[in-house]
Amino acid sequence: MALRERAVAAALRVHPGPVATLSTSRPPRGRRYFDHVLHGDPFDPASALAAVVEFEKRTGLTPAAVVPFVDPSLGAGLAVAEYYGLPFLSADAVRHSSVNKDLMKSRLQEHGIPTPRHVPFHDAEGLRAAIAQVGLPCVIKPSGFGGSMGVTLITDESRIEDRCAYVMRTFAENYADFSITNHSLQAEEYCDLPYEVSVEVMNHGQERRVLAVTDKSLGPAPYFAEMGHRVPSVHAGDQEIRKLALRACAAVGIDRGIAHVEIRLDGAGRMEVIEIAARTGGDGILDLVERVHGVAPYELHIRSYLDDLDTIPAPQPPAGTAALAVLKARAGRIREVAPFPATDAPVVAYDIFAAPGDRSGDPECYEQREGYVVLHWPAAEPHTLAAGLHCEIAADIARTVFQVEE
Structure with missing residues (x-):
């Protein structure tokens, strides 16, 4: 999946055997990254387990670990892990995470954690x-x-x-x-608190540690599309935010791997947990964490599911500020996609998804985006940068790259 590719690099670093994935496509996008692609539905427990069992019959190989990276795969991962006796989240933790937001919020409320x-x-x-x-x-x-x-x-x-x-x-x-x-x-x-952050929490057994706090930029109402992320957050030093995220993980029962906790706050002590996901954060957030804090979140996540982690290392003090922002064309039909422009901004990576003939709409969710850009200010603390600077840079680049017909 786009912006989660470094999970493969981490798997290859920590595991000596082959790395496999599940896909219903033949051939799947990204097949070249994996040693094996098993034909099955990664979001359906019965289909996923059948694909792994069939692969075992054909090759004699059994999984050393099953590692989730997106919410819909949690149920399938649990089914495979239980069949092979592998470490995984409990069924209760899966059921009360963001795969079912009704149960998630009820569980948070039961534990006295503020949530809408x-x-x-x-x-x-x-x-x-x-x-x-x-x-x-x-x-x-x-x-x-x-x-x-x-x-x-x-x-x-x-x-x-x-x-x-x-x-x-x-x-x-x-x-x-x-x-x-x-x-x-x-x-x-509606939670009217003005700021939103995500807290990336690493869990292993009874140990939990905050790896990073990320500032989030959202698109225009009435939608809540995420348009940018910045690490570290200007609120990263607020210990109450960190304590709240750790309490949320404990309430849901997440005791393995990374959890992605979204919190809204006013900067003056009020805060509410919007969501807690029992998997890694998306949109390249973990790449930003690795770049700034010198800790490899995907590696820790995979080691936890391999049961190959003695303790959770502390992240390093931040080396500057890193950000990712969505490249968004204005609404219409994209007539031309120009080469990525020369820029004075500290761009370290980018990708463009759109092609001529595609239609661009208003940003409603993660699907309405035409690319992204990654930036890194190696010597800048977050409070010295304008809050939406990364999104402004992305908007300027998008206006140059995408020629759109009304």
């Missing part, structure tokens, strides 16, 4: 009943999706019907791709 109130619903009538409890404005979303897909804000009653239709349509068009069996939708009270 929520009410499940299934249709417009149920949404109106939910809004009667959580009030307006509120956020609605599919309970089993990630990547901001289908997440939208409702600010007044006149938008209830069309926002509900948007979420239901998004779910109907995408749930089969991820083998999602949880069809619940969720309304939650």
Whole structure:
């Protein structure tokens, strides 16, 4: 998957045997990265286990570890791990992480962890009943999706019907791709705290350590598409944020690998956990952590699932500030994609996904992006840089690269 490729490099560093993945495609994108590609659905427990068992019959090889990197693969990973007696998260931890946001929030509330109130619903009538409890404005979303897909804000009653239709349509068009069996939708009270961070927590047994705190930049309302990430956060020194993330991991029961905890805050002591995912953060966040803090998060994550980790190393003091920002073309049909321009910005990597003829829309979730750019200021502390500088640089580059017809 885009922006998670360094997981393969980490696996090759820490494991002497072959590295395999599961895919329903023949041939799958990225096949060249792996020693073996097993034909099975990585999001369906029965299909994934059948593919691994068939591979064992054919080759005699059995897995040394099964390692999850995205939410929908947690159930399949658990099925394979239980069959082969391998270390993995407990079924309870999987069930109460962000694969089911209803159960996740209920578990957090049971442990006294601040999180927005929520009410499940299934249709417009149920949404109106939910809004009667959580009030307006509120956020609605599919309970089993990630990547901001289908997440939208409702600010007044006149938008209830069309926002509900948007979420239901998004779910109907995408749930089969991820083998999602949880069809619940969720309304939650809007958290109006102005800042959002993610906390990357490494867990192994009873030991937990915060590796980094990341500033997050979101796209325009009514959506919550993530447009940029910056490490370290200007809030990285706030010990209460770190304590809250550790408490959330303990409440859900995450005792292996990296967890990605999203928190909103006001910088004056108020904070709420929005989500806790029992897997590595996406969008290249772990690459930024490795670049700045000198610790290899993917390597630690894989070692934990191999049960090959004595203790969690402390991250180094930050070597400057690193950021990733989405390259976003304005809405329309992309007529031309120009070469990446010369720039004075400290660009260290980039990728462009779009091609002439593609259509660009408003940023709703991780799918509406045309590329990304990675930046690194080796000597800059985060508070010395403008909060949205990385996103402004990406916007300037996108205007040069993408020629768009209305």
